[in-house]
Amino acid sequence: MQEALNILIGSWREGFVQVSGFVGATILLFSLVQYRFDGRLTEWLKENRRAQPLVGALLGLTPGCGGAIIAMPLYIRGTVSFGTVVAALAATAGDSAFIILALAPEAAIYAYGLAFVSAVLFGYAIDIWGLGVGRVDDAVERIGRPMTDGGFATTSVAEGGPSVPDYETPSCHDHDHGRDLPSYLPDSRLLERASHAIHVLWWIVLAGALAAGVTYLARGAEEPVWEIAATYDGLFTIAGLAGTTLSFYLYFVGRHYIGDGETGRVRDSFASVYTTFQHAAMETAMVTVWVIGGYLAYEYGMALFALDIQSLAASAGVLAPIGGALLGLIPGCAAHIVFAQLYAVEEAVPFSALTANAISQDGDALFPLMAIDLKAAIIATIYTTVPAVIVGVGVYYFWPFAQFGFGVL
Template sequence: MNELLVVLLESLRDGYVQVSAFVAVTVLAFGLLQYWTDGAVIGAIEGNERLQVLFGGILGLTPGCGGAIVVMPLYVRGTVSFGTVVATLGATAGDSAFVILALAPEAAVYAYAIAFAASVATGYLVDSVGLGVSRVDAAVAQLSPTATPDGGTAVDGGIRPNPAHDYGGPAPTHAHESGPDRHSRVLTPLSHFAHVLWWVTAVSGLVLGTLYLLRGGPEVALVADFGFDGLFTVTGIVGAVLSLYLYAVGRHYVGEGEIARARDSFASAYDTLTHAAMETSFVTVWVLVAFLVYEYFVLLSGVNVATLAATAGVLAPIGGAAVGLIPGCGPQILLASVYAEGGLPFSALTANAICQDGDALFPLLAVDAKAAIVATIYNFLPAVVVGVALHFLWGPVFGMAEFGFGVL
């Protein structure tokens, strides 16, 4: 029981400091951009169908998952293509990017550039050919058009492989249009206080998380004192608990009752901060679930996923891609740390970079699990192809087959 409790507390701590604090910054940055441009960014993505896939890849390429997270609700809303989702998830660098950028910047440039190119190409292929997208959309969006034999969709008398999604009913409502859905003399001010305190812990977590990465991701003791380990532990657990509160209770009394939705614009800077906190809290809940499932699986089974991915030969990139199938950034951060220590070849890192979806997959999983699974499968295939090609063809020529390529 003591060991199970330790895993719980460490997952709460690590999930917040190592993941949520960085997600908060990227989501807030995008939100502030939306606030300053009055929604022009999302409008540009939604209004340029031919460039949506490219825009999605660029957003996914930003370190962390904030840029990619904002694309998922756009698909649910029916304003971006499924290929855009595939490109975004495939290019997503996730929070493991912070580890590689800090410890192996040269490897990061090559790996994420290859991932971006492969993912954008896959996204355009999905949109141009169809690849069963209409069947995925029908499960969630309840498309009114009928599917064609080639996997496309009949629209307006014509056939398009992957048209813009057209919901048969009214557009999904967004709680932020009417504000919080409840008011309480106690819970409303308490929720506002929790929101402000959450940002204090987020800033502290960002500083501590950055120091943690710069130190090479060392083991952090589960203690409560004024040293680095103590501040890391207290900040992480407090931030995680506040995230759980905002997700379960606070969002109904401050900000918005419905989350996992991209904003078109924001009324104020505080409104922008509130939205970023609610979105990050939503992701935090899923990250904690993923951390706990992963950690308890390793604890109870004795299996080390990263060790399996480090198998010599061509199994290494396949193993890296397989680890990328696991939602969330925890396993990916672990794999990145193993690479930085010289335990994996570059082909495995690149395959993982293409296949991993980071925390961006969680909002889509919550709303449309089938679409999330199909998008992950679509990215797994090019991840294996590129990883194996790096192992056999390009790796030996450019020295990328070596363990520790680009590590400082």
Template sequence: MNDVLAILLESLRDGYVQVSAFVAVTVLAFGLIQYRTNGAVLAALEENEKLQVPFGGLLGLTPGCGGAIVVMPLYVRGSVSFGTVVATLGATAGDSAFVILALAPEAAVYAYAIAFAASVVTGYLVDSVGLGVSRVDAAVAKLSPATPDGGTVVDGGVRPNPAHDYAGPAPTHAHETGPDRHSRVLTPLSHLAHVLWWLAAVAGLVLGTLYLLWGGPEVPITAGADFAGLFTVVGIVGALLSLYLYLVGRHYVGEGEVARARDSFSSVYDTLTHAAMETSFVTVWVLVAFLVYEYFVLVSGANVATLAAAAGVLAPIGGAAVGLIPGCGPQILLASVYADGGLPFSALTANAIAQDGDALFPLLAVDAKAAVVATIYNFLPAVVVGVALNLLWGPVFGMAEFGFGVL
């Protein structure tokens, strides 16, 4: 029971300080740009389709998952192509980027540059060939056509531009205007929770930055005025506030919607509210992923990073397989194993391409089919590039260069 409780508290704390605080800054920055330009950035992106794929790749390349998370609602509203989603998720560096940048910066430059190039090429290929979700639906329809007696109905038509083929479900709790309802108690309480959430986000950003600069040390669960105490208290409080805002507060503050891009915002407070609600939505999914993964490890005793390290010449495939796991926890473990010299560069690069980090959760929650297809599309180039690097240079050559090796 002590282990179960410790995992719960650590997941709440780490999910907020190590992920949510950084996501909040990125989502807020994009929202403020939208507010200041009155939606001009989004309009320009919609009009310049050829720039969408590299734009998504650059957002995914930013350390952490905030930049990539911004792209998912844009796809849901039909503003960017499915190839842009693939490029964004493929280039996503995730939180493991902080580990590699701190411990092996030269290797990080090589790995993420290769991941960016491979992801952009894949994204353009998906758009040019027309491998969007509707194309997959059309193929499924041919293999298993709908039956007149209540069989599965699929979208069998491919639109003129299969790249922008989003036909998934509407975003959760999407409303035209205004919150769901007003309450004398819950409305002011939700506004207070929103303000406190941003205070926790600022504190979490400072603590999370220090944590990364110090190399990601083990932080005990404790309460106090020292770093460990503040790290724990701010993380748990911020996570609980996120749960409240997602489950209750968003119905009384803002528009009650999640996973949807906005053209612009009416005020700075409106922008802050949108960023808080979007980040809280991501936080909930990150917490679920953390708990599922950590409890699985507790029960099974498995260590995915160690398994990948023991794969030998199959290490790149193992690294790509670890990348299939949503969230940043397994990827951070794999990055740590690489920094300790337990993995070749080919496995790190394959993992960098295959991993989607926490950016997959918003899309997974709204349109699981699109999320699965995008993940598969990124797994294939991850294996090809990883195995090619392993065959060309091997897992040993160059390991002494730059401390941890580049090849």
């Protein structure tokens, strides 16, 4: 029981600093660009479909998950193709990219370069030839119907995705307090004001988490001690615990009061800088909830089955890159952050497995798609695994540096 509690508190602290700080900063950056150009970038993407997989891969290539997260709602509303979604997910290395960039930059250049090329080629191949998406679509359909948030339904992925391509996201002024509140929340002006205050406090905490996260990487990803003090370790602990707690409040309560009740959407424009920050906070809060769930599932799974990844990787041979690709089926960043640490710190994972994992893993970008259309998310994560296995095995056999410790400082 004590071990289970330690895992819960540890995940509650680490998830926000290791993941959400970087995700929030990236989403805010893209949201501010969207605010500055007032929807012209989205229109350009819609009018230039041939460029979409390339743009999707470029979004995914940005460290962290924020760029790829932006692509998911664009697909849901019918702005970009399914090949673009796969390209964005295949190119992203999630928040594990920060660890590899900091501790093994040469390996990062090669691994993420291969991921980018694979993502572009595979994204275009899906859009042009389909590559059997229809059959996978039918198989997933037999498992269960698409899961939506009630806003609109989606059709077959093979038929082009969303059935409402011209869906217009509501203006940030359309929220009517009390009308759309879930049954467990009262219509309260006090809670509305408190939610705005917590939203502002959340950004202050996120700034601290981002500073702690950068320091964490600069120190070689060593786990900080637990303390409440005016130190780096104290900042890591306070920002982590407070940030996750505030994120859960914003996702389950606050977003229903301050005008951003729908998450997993992308807007063409924002009415003000404040609403831009507000939108980025709500998206990041949603990702944080899913991230903590992913951390807990991974940590409890490791504790229950007592797996020794280091020993398995050392004796796996060509199965190592295949295992790295299959690990990418796990959504979120928790497992992949550990995987990156095994490569860059412990030198326990070969470069071929790192490359396969970089292509296959979807980071936190899959969560918005899972929250709105589970069927499309399942198909997308299956399709990012295919090039991961091909490239990973190819690197194992033909790349002269595909051994342990390549590029580690």
